[in-house]
Amino acid sequence: METVMINNTEIQTAVVDSVCVIDDDDIYQFTISRLIKITQAAHKLLCFRNGREAINYFIEQINNPDKLPDVIFLDINMPIMDGWDFLQEYIPLKQKLSKKITLYMTSSSVDEKDIERVKNYSEVTDYVLKPITKEKVTELIAKANSLPL
Amino acid sequence: MQNFTNLLFSQDGKEKIADRIGYAGFPGTGGNMELTSDLLVSAAYLAIPAIFLFFIDRKKQNTFQHIFWVFTIFILGCGFTHFTETVMQWWPEFRFNAITKFITAATSWFAVLSLIYLLRKYLAQKTPEEYIKEINERDKAQEQLDKKNAELLALTKKLRVQNKQLEDFAHITSHNLRSHNTNLLSLLNLYAAEKKKEEKEIIFSKFVTTVDRLGETLEQLVESTKIRADAGIEKEEINFQEIFNKAKETLEGQIIEMGAEIKADFEKASSIQYNKIYLESIVLNLLSNALKYSSPKRKPKVTLETKIEDGRTMLVVKDNGLGIDMEMHGHKVFGLHKTFHEHKAAKGLGLFMTKAQIEALGGEISLQSEVDKGTEFRILF
Numbered sequence: 001m002e003t004v005m006i007n008n009t010e011i012q013t014a015v016v017d018s019v020c021v022i023d024d025d026d027i028y029q030f031t032i033s034r035l036i037k038i039t040q041a042a043h044k045l046l047c048f049r050n051g052r053e054a055i056n057y058f059i060e061q062i063n064n065p066d067k068l069p070d071v072i073f074l075d076i077n078m079p080i081m082d083g084w085d086f087l088q089e090y091i092p093l094k095q096k097l098s099k100k101i102t103l104y105m106t107s108s109s110v111d112e113k114d115i116e117r118v119k120n121y122s123e124v125t126d127y128v129l130k131p132i133t134k135e136k137v138t139e140l141i142a143k144a145n146s147l148p149l
Numbered sequence: 150m151q152n153f154t155n156l157l158f159s160q161d162g163k164e165k166i167a168d169r170i171g172y173a174g175f176p177g178t179g180g181n182m183e184l185t186s187d188l189l190v191s192a193a194y195l196a197i198p199a200i201f202l203f204f205i206d207r208k209k210q211n212t213f214q215h216i217f218w219v220f221t222i223f224i225l226g227c228g229f230t231h232f233t234e235t236v237m238q239w240w241p242e243f244r245f246n247a248i249t250k251f252i253t254a255a256t257s258w259f260a261v262l263s264l265i266y267l268l269r270k271y272l273a274q275k276t277p278e279e280y281i282k283e284i285n286e287r288d289k290a291q292e293q294l295d296k297k298n299a300e301l302l303a304l305t306k307k308l309r310v311q312n313k314q315l316e317d318f319a320h321i322t323s324h325n326l327r328s329h330n331t332n333l334l335s336l337l338n339l340y341a342a343e344k345k346k347e348e349k350e351i352i353f354s355k356f357v358t359t360v361d362r363l364g365e366t367l368e369q370l371v372e373s374t375k376i377r378a379d380a381g382i383e384k385e386e387i388n389f390q391e392i393f394n395k396a397k398e399t400l401e402g403q404i405i406e407m408g409a410e411i412k413a414d415f416e417k418a419s420s421i422q423y424n425k426i427y428l429e430s431i432v433l434n435l436l437s438n439a440l441k442y443s444s445p446k447r448k449p450k451v452t453l454e455t456k457i458e459d460g461r462t463m464l465v466v467k468d469n470g471l472g473i474d475m476e477m478h479g480h481k482v483f484g485l486h487k488t489f490h491e492h493k494a495a496k497g498l499g500l501f502m503t504k505a506q507i508e509a510l511g512g513e514i515s516l517q518s519e520v521d522k523g524t525e526f527r528i529l530f
Contacts, residue, residue, distance in 0.1 A: 025328060025332065027332040027335075027336070027355055027358060027359050028328075028331075028332060028335070030355055031332065031335035031336060031339060031355075034339050035335075035339075038342070076324075077324055077328075081477075082481075085477055107324075108323075108324065108327040108328035108330070108331040109323050109324045109327065110323050110327065111319075111320060111323045111324070130327075130328065130331040130335075131331035131332070131334040131335040131338075132335070133335075133338060134338070134342075
């Protein structure tokens with residue numbers, strides 16, 4: 001499967017320009033894309049099935065802020081490169097990205113260990129437990145938009 | 150002082166001594182019988198303390214050291230009285246003799262009391278037989294303690310494995326099962342809010358997919374709990390070659406298609422007491438993994454070898470495939486639904502089940518791997 005890019009061109013006034021979802025679950029990708037469309041949260045949606053694909057894309061677009069997302073929804077459990085391993089590579093990369101990016105960790109895991117571990121990363125704005133509802137999407141995107149640079 | 154010396158060494162009655170010597174001797178013996186005997190006794194009495202002193206010197210840790218000292222003085226005293234008796238013939242110091250005897254008498258009684266005291270102490274102590282019995286009992290108790298300790302260690306190991314498995318299970322439930330549930334909830338919300346019929350149909354098809362996946366995950370969980378719950382797993386003598394042939398047969402199409410070279414050497418351990426279904430599953434899984442994750446750059450080469458290590462049978466499965474980045478993935482190789490390569494058939498189930506089966510029978514599995522070089526699995530049964 002290739003990187004999915006959804007263009008919500010019909011949306012006139014989105015809150016942010018683009019949202020990135022890093023998750024291997026195609027059903028989740030489907031529901032989140034629908035929600036972003038319904039809530040008019042973003043014009044564009046970038047989907048990656050694992051951390052490796054996303055990192056590769058970020059490196060490729062390191063100097064193109066237009067192509068980089070405003071918000072990332074990062075899953076924990078993924079093949080090839082999971083959420084934790086993604087963070088290891090993303091943190092040093094973040095300095096070089098020419099854009100302010102808000103990162104949310106999203107997972108269906110209620111495992112305390114995961115929730116505690118997220119707290120160690122200042123780069124992660126919040127840990128969001130799935131399922132993500134319409135209201136939650138609106139809230140998270142608005143919060144990302146209001147955060148200072 | 151002069152008076153005291155005079156008193157002590159007064160020789161009053163010295164004229165009587167000659168009579169005594171005269172009377173003690175038998176006719177024709179010259180009267181030297183008492184004299185000779187006294188000298189011999191004195192010599193013996195000197196010899197015994199010498200032996201005692203030698204003994205004390207040698208056996209420094211002797212518990213009875215004190216009584217030996219008492220006896221040494223006592224016997225020396227006795228010897229000295231015999232000696233004074235002898236010299237009295239020429240030097241009749243009666244008072245000196247009396248005092249010597251008095252001191253000897255005092256030491257003798259001190260020795261008697263010491264002996265009574267020691268005897269009581271000795272009787273209160275255990276006899277050598279009692280000691281041997283006690284040592285034997287202690288050895289036996291120690292043996293039992295060691296046995297219990299070993300049992301406890303084995304139990305702790307088992308508990309640790311089971312605890313880890315339980316943790317895994319909780320992890321799977323919280324991750325894998327819950328993710329399907331959250332998807333269903335999300336789809337439900339979308340479905341309820343959707344007005345268009347064709348959009349509803351798309352969402353419905355996603356329901357079908359999710360429900361199927363949920364069923365699959367549940368099935369896998371049930372399978373894995375079966376392994377874990379199965380305490381009385383049947384074991385039998387199994388031939389490695391037989392199991393290997395069966396696995397090879399199952400994968401034959403793949404092997405021919407890939408031109409894979411599979412070698413097996415079960416010389417060092419040809420058979421094992423194990424559960425047949427488990428061993429079949431373990432060998433098939435490792436072999437199929439080696440083929441599945443082979444490198445596109447070269448023909449797959451897989452070797453299977455058995456060894457005996459520290460009295461335990463070991464199976465080593467080595468390939469020249471893609472390898473796994475151990476630094477990145479080493480800790481989750483055996484996790485459920487963990488895959489590290491792009492492969493459509495990769496579900497991350499095989500190694501999870503393999504590990505569960507091996508551990509259920511008290512074994513261990515470990516691996517060494519290098520990216521683009523290959524992987525080596527070691528199973529210690």
